[in-house]
Amino acid sequence: MAQAGHYLDKESGSVVPPIQPSTTFARNEQGELYDSNRIYARDQSVNAEMAEAILCELEAGSSCKLFASGMAAATALVQTLRPGDRIVAPTVMYWSLRAWLISFCADWHIDLAFYDPQNEADMVDVVKAARTEILWIETPANPTWEVVDIKKAADLAHSVGAQLVADSTVSTPLITKPIEYGADFVFHSATKYINGHSDVVAGALIAAKEDARWERLCKIRAQQGGILGPFESWLLLRGMRTMHVRVERACENAMKLAQHFVGFPGVKEVIYPGLASHKNHDVAAKQMTNGFGGMLSIRFEGGREKTATIMGRMKHFVRATSLGGVESLVEHRALVEGEGTPVPDDLLRFSIGIENVEDLIQDLEQAIIG
DSSP: OTTTTTOOOTTTOOSSOOOOOOSBOOBOTTSOBSSTTOSBTTTOOHHHHHHHHHHHHHTTOSEEEEESSHHHHHHHHHTTSOTTOEEEEESSSOHHHHHHHHHHHHHTTOEEEEEOTTOHHHHHHHHHTSOOSEEEEESSOTTTOOOOOHHHHHHHHHHTTOEEEEEOTTTHHHHOOGGGGTOSEEEEOTTTTTTOSSOOOOEEEEESSOOHHHHHHHHHHHHHTOOOOHHHHHHHHHHHTTHHHHHHHHHHHHHHHHHHHTTOTTEEEEEOTTSTTSTTHHHHHHHOOSOSOSEEEEEETTHHHHHHHHHHHOSSSEEOSOOOSSSOEEEOHHHHHOTTOOSOTTEEEEEOOSSOHHHHHHHHHHHHHO
């Protein structure tokens, strides 16, 4: 990964892959393609394929496709469903995707059912209530960080003839490889940890095997054009070259910060899978290796108003959406998501970066104490 798939230009000695911006590929005098695999860059991008190959290897999958955004990737997968099909998803998940699912499924007569990710029995009941094609899980679930047992979810899905899609954005392939636990597809908002520098919007899907659904998805991507451009693909590959050190540092910082604020005056609860107090810690310890991620949430005494005040006092944490970059971010998710959100209004979500963790701890301390 750090060597970009052991890339080396044999002519120049370059260790950094070049950007190939060409949109079309020529034929020789006989009308034969110089490269039989390339006609047009919408679905045959040199830079995208380099990044896809590394992601595919990291996730132990059989094929990977990059998209212009996480939403483009997720929606393309859902669009492989037919009218009358059924998808089951968690009540707590990426908010934009949840909102789109509700609208799209209603318009296209796809049955959408939600389960409580905090209740394993509820997932079983909802999946078995009717014929299901796709079970969607997000683990850890943003922003309340429930951890779903991927193997149990995969076994459940397969027992009813469904396929399991695992949103592993927060874990990254360095911490959890869902395919090894039985997932059929792995989804990433590659904007986050895979890129890691807050300068690329991208999505990725990895398939355990290239089945009929995967073939439909590939056609949807090619025909709808939700592809990642050459420069963005090159940036994504650049980001992956440092992913292992960035994620390791973020995990270390997140654990230290979480441990520090457990029982801190004014703190109601610290939600982090790495803490023994986390309700799914045993599951997390089983399927999350090399750390428990860089994301955590903290609930504060004093409700919405006090929580918003604490956020406003921070000096090192950047008040911004997104996650997984080298800088630490904080966000009041209930405020952002608005009416209908299942997120408590006393909760702040933190994306812990790679800064000196003592600076982050001191910043949050002063914000709480005032």
